[in-house]
Amino acid sequence: MCGGLPYSVEKAKGFFEMGRKGWKENKHFIFLLMTQNGDIAACIDIKSPYLKNAEIGYWASRSHRGCMTNTSIALLKLANVAGYTGLFGRAKKENTASAKLLLRTGFKYDMKESENCKTYNYYNVCF
Template sequence: MSHADRLAASTALCSTRELIVFGSDARYTLVPTLLFDETESTHEEIVRICNEPLIYSMLFASAFEGRRYERDDALRFLDWGDAGWEEATHFVYVITDATGAIAGAIDIKSPTFSSAEIGYWLSAEHSGVMTAAVVAITSLAHDAGFVELHALVRPENERSARVLTRAGFERAGNVDREGRVYDRYARPTRSQ
């Protein structure tokens, strides 16, 4: 993909999107990290969420070798998100609640139009929001020209598998990454 194509995708993706959470009046928004006004409380929210047992065990325990997720990690995460938008290499959104507090994050991990990987995390305090976020990012990806999105899920992470299934993803085999086997879920960005 050319740099111009990546920049066009970045421009198409870089907008906020209200989330419709079925069965709830709660209001949530997808906000590109580049457009998000971070504060000291933002960093504290990210640290708290990323140290929640399920999120920490699935995403950070192995890499951090037991070290807690800290403020510097939150700063690096937000800087990495901003750099992805600026370089059009990955596209990170924070999920905010009605007060503007962070509830989670979701990203498109590459500008590979044919099939880009997504990843996400969400605080246990905001259960039920991630399906809406995955549906929204699928729509944004379609508008930007992506053909398919996929996610890699640990077999024991049944909650994440259910989120993807509710969002229209189907199981599409297994992937071995760095000695760990993941279930692969995929979905065309355009509804069939």
């Protein structure tokens, strides 16, 4: 989704190429959640190979908002097994749903980072 609308074919191809390249070059790791009919329902990623403190990101289509808690928990387990010792997420200050998701899945609010940023609140988790 881009601005609440489906990706154009060109944007979708770019997104898939970015994901493929990230895995190939060991730079970032995108996971897609697919519906039974093959549509993309959601996406979650680890944005870097830095095992001590990598950022996660996520989105879900409007009709699949309820899938992110379990997806985030699964990503945390996978990251731990892969050797990550810490992850962080950020949510726009007005995006309370995203903040609640991070807290629900074990992230802790990072007051210092959040107070130093006008746009985002930061959350951390350590294994």
